[in-house]
Amino acid sequence: MIRLIVNADDLGGGMPRDRGILAAFTRGIVTSASLLANGPSFAQAAHEARTRALPTGVHLNLSEGRSLTGVIDGLTDAAGNFPGKAALRAILLSGQLAREGVQRELLAQIEHVRAAGIAPDHLDTHQHCLLFPMLTDLVAEVAEQSGIRALRLPQPAEFRGEGTGVRDPGADHPPMAATLAEDLALYRRLAPAARQRLSVRRLWTPDGLWGMPLLNRLDEVTLTSTLKDIPPGTWELMTHPGYRVPDDPFGGPEREAELAALTAPAIRRLIAERRIELTSFGACACAC
Numbered sequence: 001m002i003r004l005i006v007n008a009d010d011l012g013g014g015m016p017r018d019r020g021i022l023a024a025f026t027r028g029i030v031t032s033a034s035l036l037a038n039g040p041s042f043a044q045a046a047h048e049a050r051t052r053a054l055p056t057g058v059h060l061n062l063s064e065g066r067s068l069t070g071v072i073d074g075l076t077d078a079a080g081n082f083p084g085k086a087a088l089r090a091i092l093l094s095g096q097l098a099r100e101g102v103q104r105e106l107l108a109q110i111e112h113v114r115a116a117g118i119a120p121d122h123l124d125t126h127q128h129c130l131l132f133p134m135l136t137d138l139v140a141e142v143a144e145q146s147g148i149r150a151l152r153l154p155q156p157a158e159f160r161g162e163g164t165g166v167r168d169p170g171a172d173h174p175p176m177a178a179t180l181a182e183d184l185a186l187y188r189r190l191a192p193a194a195r196q197r198l199s200v201r202r203l204w205t206p207d208g209l210w211g212m213p214l215l216n217r218l219d220e221v222t223l224t225s226t227l228k229d230i231p232p233g234t235w236e237l238m239t240h241p242g243y244r245v246p247d248d249p250f251g252g253p254e255r256e257a258e259l260a261a262l263t264a265p266a267i268r269r270l271i272a273e274r275r276i277e278l279t280s281f282g283a284c285a286c287a288c
Helices: 015-027 042-051 085-094 099-115 126-131 133-146 178-200 220-229 253-262 265-273 281-287
Strands: 002-011 032-035 056-060 123-125 233-239 276-279
Touching: 002 015, 002 056, 002 281, 015 042, 015 253, 032 042, 056 099, 056 126, 085 126, 099 133, 123 126, 123 133, 126 133, 126 178, 133 178, 220 253, 220 265
Parallel strands: 002 032, 002 233, 002 276, 032 056, 056 123
Antiparallel strands: none
């Protein structure tokens, strides 16, 4: 049996992105989304997710936008702004971070989502910061305190490096950016230890995460290749559908290409042919 959670990240990140996610859910194969509690369009996104019964998790965020709890020593600036992806990674690698402040912020993000009428069915982390050792146990503790038993495991499923015999379905379509290749190498190093620590706490995760090498390259061709390669198991596919936003580096035509792929009739037929069961984090965690 192949069970697949098709999750759209960054709900609440802006109306064009939200519209794309909702369209991919109502007209396509997206089964789940993760909501940014501090996102600029959070309130409307939460309303739409609740109205449409979209299974929703919390996209825990320590890198972009502003903290919900104010200044966090060693992490935010004096106005409570998060430091960005590169600076967050440097902080996490240094180990110099106020643990209590971060825990308070993560719990506040979850409660903010709940206060909007959403019952989150999973947690995942923006920029996959869960994988960094000083956050793995902290996120697990927050999950336990919040009664949320399902988490994303950001372990690349379809790309394990040269010489492994496992092919990146997006190879040469177009070539993977060097920065993404570096990120994937980092995720592969960190993921096994994170998996073990989450397992010890008996938190539920999928077997791995598909779509990581396809950031900005997921279209109907690469999605078809990915769906043909997925083996038996319970997996997550990470997606970022949306509509184009001028001057937004993450709002280019790639977002619309993803949306077109996720709503393509041929993709629906392929899922039926392979007997892939589309599901959600909540459904999988409840079945365990």
